[in-house]
Structure formats: structure tokens, C-alpha cells
Amino acid sequence: MANAGGLWQVGPRFQKEHNGYWFNGLRLSYAPGIIEQHNLAATLDYASSRWGSAWGGEGVSFQDMVELAGTWHFRPGRWVDPRAGLSLGYYYVDTEGFQLYESNHALTFSLFAGLASHLHPRFGGPYLDMGYYLLLGPGVSFPLYFSLGWQVPLPWSVL
Amino acid sequence: MKSALNKSVLNGSIASGSPAWVLALGLAAVFCLSLFSNCELTEADIEPTTMLDGDIIFDSSSYLVSDSFPNPSDSILNLPVIIAAHGFSATTFEWLDFEEFRDSVHSANPDSAFLLSRVLLGGHGISYKAFKESTWREWQAPILEEYRKLRDLGFTRISLAGASTGGTLIAEALASGKLELEGHSPPDNIFMVDAIVIPMARALSLIDWVGPIVGNSISEADSEEEAAHWYTNRPQEALNELLEVITRVRGQLEDGITLPEGTQLTIYKSDKDPVVDPISGLLMYKGFKSSGDGDVSLEIIRSKLHVYTRSAGREEKFSSGDFDNQKDTFADMRDKAIGP
Numbered sequence: 001m002a003n004a005g006g007l008w009q010v011g012p013r014f015q016k017e018h019n020g021y022w023f024n025g026l027r028l029s030y031a032p033g034i035i036e037q038h039n040l041a042a043t044l045d046y047a048s049s050r051w052g053s054a055w056g057g058e059g060v061s062f063q064d065m066v067e068l069a070g071t072w073h074f075r076p077g078r079w080v081d082p083r084a085g086l087s088l089g090y091y092y093v094d095t096e097g098f099q100l101y102e103s104n105h106a107l108t109f110s111l112f113a114g115l116a117s118h119l120h121p122r123f124g125g126p127y128l129d130m131g132y133y134l135l136l137g138p139g140v141s142f143p144l145y146f147s148l149g150w151q152v153p154l155p156w157s158v159l
Numbered sequence: 160m161k162s163a164l165n166k167s168v169l170n171g172s173i174a175s176g177s178p179a180w181v182l183a184l185g186l187a188a189v190f191c192l193s194l195f196s197n198c199e200l201t202e203a204d205i206e207p208t209t210m211l212d213g214d215i216i217f218d219s220s221s222y223l224v225s226d227s228f229p230n231p232s233d234s235i236l237n238l239p240v241i242i243a244a245h246g247f248s249a250t251t252f253e254w255l256d257f258e259e260f261r262d263s264v265h266s267a268n269p270d271s272a273f274l275l276s277r278v279l280l281g282g283h284g285i286s287y288k289a290f291k292e293s294t295w296r297e298w299q300a301p302i303l304e305e306y307r308k309l310r311d312l313g314f315t316r317i318s319l320a321g322a323s324t325g326g327t328l329i330a331e332a333l334a335s336g337k338l339e340l341e342g343h344s345p346p347d348n349i350f351m352v353d354a355i356v357i358p359m360a361r362a363l364s365l366i367d368w369v370g371p372i373v374g375n376s377i378s379e380a381d382s383e384e385e386a387a388h389w390y391t392n393r394p395q396e397a398l399n400e401l402l403e404v405i406t407r408v409r410g411q412l413e414d415g416i417t418l419p420e421g422t423q424l425t426i427y428k429s430d431k432d433p434v435v436d437p438i439s440g441l442l443m444y445k446g447f448k449s450s451g452d453g454d455v456s457l458e459i460i461r462s463k464l465h466v467y468t469r470s471a472g473r474e475e476k477f478s479s480g481d482f483d484n485q486k487d488t489f490a491d492m493r494d495k496a497i498g499p
Contacts, residue, residue, distance in 0.1 A: 019364040019406055059412030059446020061438055093438070096445075098459055100430055100437040139438035141357050142364040 007031045009151035011125060015047055020142030022052030023065065029151055031076075039076055043069045045087075061139055062094040065108065077118050083127070084113040091137030106137035112147075125150035203287055203375050203392040210386050211250070212287040222251050222258075222277035225308040239273040239316040239347070239496040240309055244302050246323030246355075246466060247401055248378070250284040251277040252388035253322050255471045260489040273496050276309070278302050280325070282397075283390075291394040295404040299328040303337050310343045318348035318496045322466045323435065324401065326354025327408050330443065333418065334411035345419030348495050351426045352488070353466050356409055356439035359432070366402050370395035384472035412446025420451030423495060427488055429462035458491075460484050 013027040025047035031038050045067045054060040069087030089108035095101070112131030119126075126148065133143040207213030224242075228235055245253035254277045265272040278301045282293025302319070309317055319338075321329040329349060332338050338346060358364075366373070376393045380386035418424055424447050428440030437459070444457035460467055461480075468485050470477045477485075 017364070019367065019402065053413060057413040058415035058448070059409075059442045059444075061441055061445070095438070095441060098441055098444075098457065100428075100441065100459065136361065139357065139436060141359060141361050141436055143361045144365055144368075 008154040008156070009123075010154055011149050011151035013045055013047055013147055013149040015052070015145055015147040017140065017142035018144040018146070020140065020145075021049050021054075021060065021063075023047040023049055023063070024051040025065075027149055027151065037076070039073050041071045041073060043067075043071065043087075045069070045089075061096075063091065063137070063139060064094075065089050065091045065137075067108065067110075069112075073116065079117055079119075081116040081118060082113070083116055083129075084111075086111050087131075091140075093137060093139040095139075101138045104138070107135055108133055108137060109135040110145075114147075123151060123153070127151075203394065204377065205287055205392065209383060210380075210391055211284065211388060212290075212390050212392050214286055222275075222279075223305055223308075224274045224276035224314075225305055225312060228274075228312070231312055231314070235274075236313045236315065238271075238314075239318065239498070240276055240314050241273055241318045241320055241348075241350075241492065241496050242276045242278060242302065242305055242309070243320045244278050244322070244325030244328060245280060245283070246325050248283070248290070248390040248393055248397075249322075250388050251279050252384075252471060253325075253466060253469050254320070256469055256485060257320075257489055257492075259471075260486065261493065264490075264493075272493060276305055278305050280328070287390065287392050287394070290390055290392075291396050293397070293400070295328070295331075295400045298324070298400070298404075299332060299337075302328060303332060306338060306346075307340060310340050315344065316496070316498070317346050318350065318492075319346050320350035320352065320492060321354055322352045322469070323355055324404070326351040327356065327404055330354065330408050330416070330447075331404060331411065333447075334408070334416045339419065345422050347422065347498065348492075349418075349422060349424045350492050350495075351424070351428075351440075351443060352468050353427070353429055353432055353435050354439060354443060355405055355435045356412065356442045357436040358405065359434055359436050363398060363402055366395060366398045370399050381476075382472055388472060409442070412442050415448055416446055417448045417450055418453050418455070420453065422449070422453045424449065424453070424455045425491070425495065426455070426457045427460055427468075428457065429460045429464055429467040429484075431461075431463040432465045432467075433463070434465035458488075460488070 009029045013025050015023045027043050027045045029041055029043040031041040048064040050062050054062055067087045067089035069085050071083050071085035073081050073083045075081045087110050091106045091108050093104050110131045110133040112129045114129030116125055116127035128148045131145050205212045224240055243254040258275050261272055281297035281300050282289050319329050373395050426440050426443050428437055430437050440457050447455050449455050462484055468488050
């Protein structure tokens with residue numbers, strides 16, 4: 001039953017900005033122990049418009065984000081697990097040779113809250129969050145977002 | 160062991176339950192408070208003697224070519240015409256500088272260069288009430304009406320220019336085929352000046368949710384002239400219409416908009432525009448596709464202004480560099496409208 005190594009999980013992340021674009025990607029998460037016993041989890045995401053609205057789109061810009069988040073689960077491991085967290089990120093927009101901004105890089109910061117549902121204690125999701133970017137990069141003007149996805153444990157985390 | 164563990168977890172989660180929900184509510188409050196940073200939660204404040212919003216000042220002057228030349232001669236019909244559409248909350252005043260440029264450069268015979276038809280968007284230039292009740296399709300209608308009238312009169316060299324939302328409305332018309340008139344050739348040129356696809360104001364993306372709470376957004380004019388030619392009060396209904404049309408055009412650009420055969424599109428975008436995110440220029444450049452002899456070009460202008468071509472009403476803010484930008488763009492538009 002004991003899992004001294006912590007729980008590593010990975011899965012897709014789909015993010016839709018309210019009245020904006022789709023940014024999709026991958027999430028890697030870590031919880032220090034069996035999920036039922038720990039409220040805190042950390043996640044590392046890569047999300048991009050390349051895998052979202054820019055996929056097959058014509059007039060869409062390429063925007064990439066890497067975000068590190070800390071999440072507090074209020075009912076870890078349960079079927080209905082509300083959670084809240086904050087994330088710090090790095091954002092880059094490709095302006096395709098045109099000088100549109102002083103810098104195409106930016107720091108992002110968002111607060112989010114939502115629900116996770118652990119179909120199995122080892123599964124971190126599916127989850128659905130609503131969040132708000134207090135710091136945004138240039139080229140996006142849609143601070144409210146919804147993200148959803150699911151997580152499956154990485155092989156070495158399954159006991 | 161498992162049941163013992165479950166029991167301890169259950170107890171633990173009940174104990175941590177109440178502060179958890181308080182935190183969740185707190186977060187919700189943070190979201191809500193930050194939404195209102197750009198808006199003033201006030202009712203419309205109208206000073207009828209000085210503001211466009213009131214009933215006294217009414218910009219009904221007609222600057223339409225179709226009105227000025229109801230029976231155009233062949234020599235008139237041979238002239239290039241530029242239909243110019245202003246932006247959100249503005250009036251025909253926004254394109255006054257272009258007319259003055261033409262008149263001063265071609266002072267001997269201004270009309271010999273090109274004809275300028277300044278369209279007044281629906282719901283604009285009237286009153287706060289008219290603005291509040293109008294839809295983006297009503298804003299757009301006068302552009303389409305003037306285009307059709309000029310074609311019916313026999314004009315063959317027609318270009319369209321849009322400032323800010325005026326450009327967005329022209330883009331929507333192109334995407335929806337509203338400028339395709341049977342038996343008539345397509346527009347020669349489309350000029351976009353700081354057309355809006357992505358706004359700088361983040362609150363706009365939330366207006367469909369918070370609109371009824373916000374009610375009205377006030378944008379104080381910087382001068383008497385501006386108060387007389389732009390609406391000061393922007394009701395949430397109008398902001399919602401704006402959000403709707405920019406979202407629609409954003410989607411149309413995602414799908415790609417093919418220009419009519421031979422139509423040239425020139426996108427002018429100021430790089431430090433405080434109202435429209437410069438990425439809007441790139442999105443139009445990527446989203447519009449030329450066909451036939453047509454071409455799409457994007458020019459980034461070094462400017463801190465929104466609709467950098469407009470000096471009327473804010474001359475004291477214009478540097479010599481700004482006047483150069485204005486002149487260069489007007490000359491470029493004139494040259495392209497006249498053609499080879």
C-alpha cells in the first residue's frame with residue numbers, strides 16, 4: 001500500500017479561453033504520496049495554440065505556454081474533489097517576422113478553481129477548472145479560461 | 160487497514176471542509192473584483208449640450224458620394240472612389256483628415272484625385288439610446304448600402320477603407336460575401352487602419368457575462384471636439400455587439416477568408432495601439448488569402464495611437480512623426496486607389 005516515491009501522472013489538457021482560443025497540450029503532475037493522503041499537488045504544463053485553434057487554422061497565431069502550478073485538493077482521492085491553485089507561467093508568441101511588441105515573451109500568473117474526479121485513487125482526473133489570468137502575455141486578451149483533462153499514472157508510479 | 164485509512168481520511172476531509180469552501184468563495188470574489196477594473200459602475204452620464212450622446216448635437220451631415228453625385232457624368236464615374244467607415248462610437252469625423260489631405264494636396268481640383276465617401280455607421284452619430292439599441296449588422300448596413308448605390312450608379316473603381324471597428328465590419332462583409340454584387344466587379348482595394356480583432360481591454364471578453372452588472376462604460380473624451388464626435392457612454396449592449404462581431408471575424412479569419420479576384424488588401428497596424436492588440440494585423444494578414452492578381456500586405460507603423468491616421472480633435476497630441484505616418488498612409492491609400 002505504501003508508495004514512498006510519490007505519484008507521477010501525465011495526461012492531456014484542453015484549455016478554452018472564454019471568447020478566445022483553444023490552447024491544448026500536456027500536463028505532468030506530481031503528488032508527494034498516495035493521492036488520498038495528500039492535498040497538495042504540483043503540475044507542469046505545456047499548452048499551445050499549435051495544438052489548439054492554430055491546428056489547421058489559417059488566421060491564428062502560434063502561442064506557446066509552459067506553466068507550473070500548485071494545487072490544493074480539498075477532498076483528495078474522492079469522487080468529487082474540489083481544488084484550487086495558482087500557476088506561474090512563461091508565454092511566447094510567434095509574430096512571424098513582424099515586430100509587434102517590445103518582447104514576444106511574457107510571464108503569466110493565474111488563479112484557478114475546479115473539480116477533479118478520481119475514478120481510481122491513482123487517477124488524477126478527469127478534472128475541470130475555471131481560471132483567471134491576472135498576468136497575460138501580448139496577443140491574447142481573454143483572461144478567463146476553462147481547462148479540462150485527465151491524468152493517468154506513469155508506469156513507475158503504479159504499484 | 161484499508162477501512163481504517165478510509166475512516167481517517169473521511170474525518171480529515173470533514174475537518175478541512177469548511178475553510179475549503181470559504182477559500183473557494185474567496186477566489187470567486189477575486190475573479191469578480193478584477194473583472195470590474197476597466198469599467199465604471201455608473202449610469203449613463205449625459206451632458207446634452209456638449210456630448211454626442213445627447214439629443215442636441217446630431218452629426219447628420221451627409222458625406223456620401225451617392226448623395227453628392229446623384230447623376231454622375233462619365234468623367235465622374237471614371238474617378239476612383241474610396242468608401243471610408245469609422246470605428247466604434249465614432250462618426251464620419253474620424254476620416255475628416257483624409258479628406259483634408261486630399262483637398263490640400265490636390266487643392267486645384269480635389270475631386271480629380273479620388274472621391275471620398277464617408278459613411279456614418281448605423282446607430283452612430285445620433286444619441287445614447289440609438290447606440291444602445293443598435294446591432295453590429297445595423298452598424299454595417301450603411302457601408303453595404305453605399306457600395307451598392309455606387310455600383311448601381313455606374314462607378315467602377317471602388318475601394319473600401321475601415322478604421323478600427325469599421326475595418327472589422329468590412330472584413331465580416333468580405334467573409335460573408337456581402338460585397339459580391341452580381342454583374343459587378345469586386346472592390347479594387349481594401350484598407351484596414353488599426354482594425355480590431357483582438358482588443359487590448361481584457362474586460363471586453365467578459366462583457367457577455369458581466370454586462371448586465373456593469374451596465375455602462377464611460378470613456379471620457381479628451382477634448383470638446385472629441386466629446387462632440389464620439390459617444391462617451393458605451394452601454395453594455397453596444398459592447399456586447401462589438402464582442403460579437405470581433406469574435407465572428409476572429410472565427411472567419413481562423414477558417415480563412417478568400418478575397419475576391421484581384422482585390423488588394425493593405426493592413427496598416429500601429430504597434431503600440433492602446434485599444435487594439437497589434438496581433439490583429441497579423442491575424443488579418445494570415446487569415447486573408449488573395450486570389451487572381453490580388454495581394455495582401457501588412458504594414459506595421461511605429462505609433463502609440465489608435466487609428467493613427469486621425470489627428471482631428473487631438474492635434475496637440477500629434478508629434479511630427481505622427482503627422483508623417485498619417486501623410487504616408489494617406490498617400491499610399493490614394494496611390495493604390497488611383498492605381499497604375
